[in-house]
Amino acid sequence: MVAGLNGPTMAAVDDGAPSAGPTVPLVEAVSGPVGASVEWDAVLQAVRATVISAQTTGRVTRRLVQAGDTIRAGQRLAEIDDRESNLAIARAEAQVASAQANLSNATAAVERARNLRRQGFVSQASVDTAAAQYDAAAAARREADSGLRQAKVAGGFTDLVAPYDGVVTAVRFEVGDLASPGRPMIEVHAPGQLRAVAFVPTTRAGTLGGAPKARVMLDDPGGQAKVLAASAVTVIQTADAQSGTTEVRVDFSPPTAKNDAAAWTPGRHVRVAFDVAAIDALTVPDNAVLRRGELQAVYVWNGERFVLRAVRLGRRLGDRVEILAGLKPGERIAADPVRAGLVGARAA
Numbered sequence: 366m367v368a369g370l371n372g373p374t375m376a377a378v379d380d381g382a383p384s385a386g387p388t389v390p391l392v393e394a395v396s397g398p399v400g401a402s403v404e405w406d407a408v409l410q411a412v413r414a415t416v417i418s419a420q421t422t423g424r425v426t427r428r429l430v431q432a433g434d435t436i437r438a439g440q441r442l443a444e445i446d447d448r449e450s451n452l453a454i455a456r457a458e459a460q461v462a463s464a465q466a467n468l469s470n471a472t473a474a475v476e477r478a479r480n481l482r483r484q485g486f487v488s489q490a491s492v493d494t495a496a497a498q499y500d501a502a503a504a505a506r507r508e509a510d511s512g513l514r515q516a517k518v519a520g521g522f523t524d525l526v527a528p529y530d531g532v533v534t535a536v537r538f539e540v541g542d543l544a545s546p547g548r549p550m551i552e553v554h555a556p557g558q559l560r561a562v563a564f565v566p567t568t569r570a571g572t573l574g575g576a577p578k579a580r581v582m583l584d585d586p587g588g589q590a591k592v593l594a595a596s597a598v599t600v601i602q603t604a605d606a607q608s609g610t611t612e613v614r615v616d617f618s619p620p621t622a623k624n625d626a627a628a629w630t631p632g633r634h635v636r637v638a639f640d641v642a643a644i645d646a647l648t649v650p651d652n653a654v655l656r657r658g659e660l661q662a663v664y665v666w667n668g669e670r671f672v673l674r675a676v677r678l679g680r681r682l683g684d685r686v687e688i689l690a691g692l693k694p695g696e697r698i699a700a701d702p703v704r705a706g707l708v709g710a711r712a713a
Contacts, residue, residue, distance in 0.1 A: 386709020389699045391666055396647045396694035399682050405613075407563035407581075407637045409629065411554030412616060414534070419544035420522040421445060430551070432535050436527040442551055443525040445544050450520035457513040464502070464509035471495070471502035531555040534631060554631055561595075561615040561637050567604040570611035578640040579615050583628060590636075591628070593617050598639070613637075647694055648685040654678065655702035663691075663698040664705035666712045671705040 423446040430442045478495035481487040534552040544550065561581045565573070579595035594617065601612040615637050619629035654676070655662045661678055664671040679687030692698070697712075699705030 386711060387704045387707055388711050388713040389664075389671070389701050389705045390713045391697040392650055392653055392700045394647055394649050394688060394692045394694055394696045394698065396645070398645050399648055399685065402638045402640050402682065403569070404582075404636050404638045405563040405565050407561040407615065407635050409631050409633045409635055410560050410562050411534075411556070411631045412558040412560050413529075413531075413555040414631070415528055415531075415553050416549045417442070417525055417528070417551040417553065418546075419445065419525070419548045419550055420546055421450065421519060422543070422545050423447070423449060423523065425538055425540050425542050425544055428536065428538070428540050430533050430536065432533050434533045436531055436533060436553065438527055438529045440527045441524050442527055442533070443538070445523040445525070447520060447523040450516070450523055454513070454516045454520055457509070457516040461506070461509040461513050464506040468499075468502040468506045471499040475499045525550055527553060529553075529555060556619065556629075559617060559619050559629060559631070561617070561635050563613045563615070563637050564605070564608065564610040565613055567609050567611045570600055570604075570613065573598065573600055573613060573639055573641075580638045581615060581617050582636045582638060583633070584636075585628065593619070595637075646679065646682065646687045647689075647692060648682060648687055649692070649698060650700065651681060651684055651686045653698055653700050653702060654686060655706070662702075664702050664710075665692075666697045666699065671699055671710055671712075673706070 425443060426446050427444040428442075429444070430436060436442065475492070475495040475498070478487060478492045482489060482492045531553045532555075534554050536551055538544070538550050579598050581593045581595060583591045583593075585591060595615045596618060597616040599614040599616070601614070604611050649663065653663060655664070655673075660675065662673050662675045665674050666672075674691055676691030677689040679689045681687075699710075699712075704710060
């Protein structure tokens with residue numbers, strides 16, 4: 366075991382061991398300015414998402430979609446019992462017919478009154494009365510027409526339809542449930558544009574100002590992260606007083622291939638990485654560091670053999686890692702720590 370960062374080193378091979386062994390390329394510990402990045406956990410959200418609510422009261426009679434279904438604009442998603450709305454439409458149509466009959470009678474009455482007035486058989490007051498009755502009948506007809514249109518609009522609320530092309534995110538009802546105005550029924554989203562939402566410490570949000578470059582990373586079961594470049598980064602200029610965090614939104618375009626797009630769904634946890642200003646640091650390739658439990662070490666070439674030396678790591682900077690202690694600039698280490706630990710390993 367390695368006693369500590371500044372303690373004695375361990376030889377990779379014992380004295381007297383055979384010299385024949387694998388050859389291992391060397392890399393140099395480099396000190397200088399390097400591009401730095403910071404990472405935070407985030408959650409995927411759809412940029413365009415809609416909650417479809419009921420606009421009428423009635424029992425749900427049909428559910429035509431399930432969560433995950435692809436939908437088209439105007440497609441019916443569910444149906445609500447329309448018997449009451451059909452009765453309202455029939456009642457409104459009857460009122461229109463009644464109003465039309467009254468209007469026709471008033472039209473004939475005012476024409477007769479005007480003819481009789483020209484012949485001197487009735488007074489002008491009679492003509493004025495007939496005209497007023499005609500105006501009232503015409504207004505009643507317009508009111509009946511409006512009532513019919515309103516009944517038909519309300520009747521259309523018994524069908525829940527898709528507002529745009531998208532994907533069903535969630536269905537919040539079952540057939541037989543009572544729908545009521547304002548009750549959320551179906552959630553849909555457009556998959557063409559997503560955002561990763563992260564809540565970062567307010568003290569760190571200032572470093573993301575301007576137009577920082579960002580990446581969205583999704584871990585897959587194979588251990589290989591899928592990385593997509595961000596199209597926009599928005600820092601919400603408010604802070605949560607309780608958590609001391611600021612919301613940061615990272616917009617990006619998900620893959621269009623069906624197999625790849627299936628992994629990028631709203632609600633999934635991802636990581637977002639932001640490129641920040643360059644810093645001065647001593648770095649080595651990340652894959653040159655040997656990690657065994659709590660041990661973090663590298664194999665240093667002393668000119669004759671590889672010697673295991675513990676190091677203290679700092680930030681990960683892309684494919685390199687910062688060395689806080691244990692190495693000096695210019696020292697050469699094994700690029701492959703596993704092969705360097707074999708008996709007789711030599712520098713390439």
